Amino acid sequence: MKNMLEFEKPIIDLESKIDEMRKYEDNLDIREEIEKLESKVIKLKRNIYENLTRWQRVQLARHPERPYTLDYIYMMGEKFIELHGDRAYKDDKAIVGGFLKLGHHKVMVIGQQKGRDTKSNLYRNFGMANPEGYRKALRLMKLAEKFSKPVITLIDTPGAFPGLEAEQNGQAEAIARNLFEMSRLKVPIVVVIIGEGASGGALGLGVGDRILMLQNTWYSVISPESCSSILWRSWDYKEQAAEALKLTAEDLLEFGIIDRIIPEPLGGAHRDHTFMAKTLKKALIEELDSLIKIKSDKLVQNRLEKFAKMGVYEE
C-alpha cells in the first residue's frame, strides 16, 4: 500500500508477509501457517482500529485512498447528470452536484470534491470551495425544491478557501446564505460527513433533517492543526487539540449533534470502496424513505427545532 499511516504498519507488514507466503503455497505445506497468520491479522486489526485516538481518526478521515464524493455518486447511484455553475460568476470545481437516481429515489446530490493527485487536487482546490461553490450548491438545492426532490449533501473539506478572491466575493455571505436558506428548504435534506468536516466550510452544506457521519470522519469548528496553532501557539499540539475538540463521530453522536454513524469496513472506508458505498446507499435510502413521508411545513419546523436544541449553557 503506497499510502500507509504509521499505526497501520504492523498490519500491513503482516499482510505482505502472508502475500509472500502465498507464492509458495502450492509447493510447501504452509496453508496452516497462513491461516494462523490471517486470523492474527484480523485480531490485530480489531485491536488497532477499535482503539484509535482522535488524531488517528483524523488521519483516517484524510486518507488519500478514501472514496470521495464522485466515487460515492457513481458507486451508489445511476444516471448522474452533473450541473455546473452558480449562474452569476463561475463554476467552482471544489463542489460538484447534480441529479442522481438512488435506488427508487430521484435526488439532488451535492458535495465537496477532493483530488487524488497534485494535478487533480489543484483542479479541485483540495476540496476547498469558494463563494461561487456555495452559491452553486444553493442554486441546485433551490432547483431540487422547485421540483420536489430531496437533497443529499456529502461533506469532505479541510475548510472554505481562505483566499483573497474568496473574501472579495463574499465567502462569509455565501456560507451564511446557505445556512439561512437550507434551514427553510421545503424538501428533505440528508447530510453525510464522508471525510473531513472543517468549520463553516463544511456547515455551508451541513444544515439538514438528518446528519450522518461515517465512522472514521471528523467534524468540528476548526482543524486540530489550526486549533493547536491558535491556542498553544505552536503546530506541535495537534494530537492534544484533536482530543480536546472531541471531533469524532462517536463524540458528536453523544452530543446530539449528529443522528447516526455509518460503520466503515475494518481499517477504514479506503479498504473497501464497494462495501462502503453499499452501506451508505442503504442508509440513505432508509433515511429518505422516512423523510419523504413528512409534510414540508412539518419538516422545516422539525429542522428548526433540531438545531434549536444544540448548545450547552447554565441559567
Place this chain on the structure above:
Amino acid sequence: MGWFKRSKQNISPDSQKREMPDGQWVKCSQCDEIIHNKQLEMNHWVCHKCKHHFRIGSDEYISLLLDRNSFKELDRKMKSGDPLNFVDTKNYKERINSTIKKTGLYDAVKTGTGKIDGKRVSFGCMDFKFIGGSMGSVVGEKLSRAIDKAYEDKIPMIIISQSGGARMMEAAFSLMQMAKTSSRLARLADAKIPYISVLTDPTTGGTTASYAMLGDVNIAEPKALIGFAGPRVIRETIGKDLPEGFQKSEFLEDHGFVDFIVERKDLKEKISTMIDYLT
C-alpha cells in the same frame, strides 16, 4: 425544552450607563492624539482628530443607540456549560470564570429589548472583551431567544456584531450556533419582520458567516475589519501581502456586502430611519 422560557431573576433592571473613572487619558491608536476619556465619550468614543472609532463594549452601544433607560436585559446570567471539559493551556471553565470576574459580563453578548426613538426593538450586542467576542452556546442561545422575541412581539431585530468568530473551546457546539441563529433569522424573515445587522470592528469567522451577513440591511462602522478568514491566514495561503484596505468596511461596501457605512454619531439616526422604512 421551551424556547421562550426564562426565569425572572435573569431580567435585570433598566440599564445603567457605565461611568468611566475620571482623570483618565487615552492615546488614539491611529493618530497618537491624547484624548481625555470624558471628551472621548462625548464624541461617541471617536477620535476628534482622525475619526478613528475606538472599540467600545455593549454598555456603550446600549447608551448610544437605545433611548435612555429603555433597555431591559434578558438572560443576563446565562453562562457557558463547558460541554467538552475543554483544556488547552488553560482550562476553559477557569477562563470563563476569570473573564466574568474581569469584565463583569457573563458571556460575549447582551440581549434584551429597548427603544430607538420610541420604537420598540429586540436588541443584541456583542462584546469583544469577552474571549474575543467569540460565539459559543451562550451567544447562540441568547441571540436565538432575542430573535424569537422579535418574532413573537413583531418588533425589529437589531444585532451589533463584534467578534473573532466561533469559540474553539466549544468546538462543534459553537459551529452549530451558526446554523441555529441563521435558522431563526430565516423564520423571522418569513414573518416579514426586519433585521438590521450592524458590523463593527472586528467581525470575522463564524459570526460573519452567519447572522452578521444576513441583515435585510447590513450597516458597518468605518474601517472595521470584516471577513471570513483572518488576514494572517489569507496572507499565509496566498504568500503575498494583502492590498491596502482589504477586508475593511469600505472594501466590503465596494464589493457589495455592506449596504452603507455610517459614523457612530449618526448610527442611531440611521437605524431609526431604516426601521421607519422597514415597518
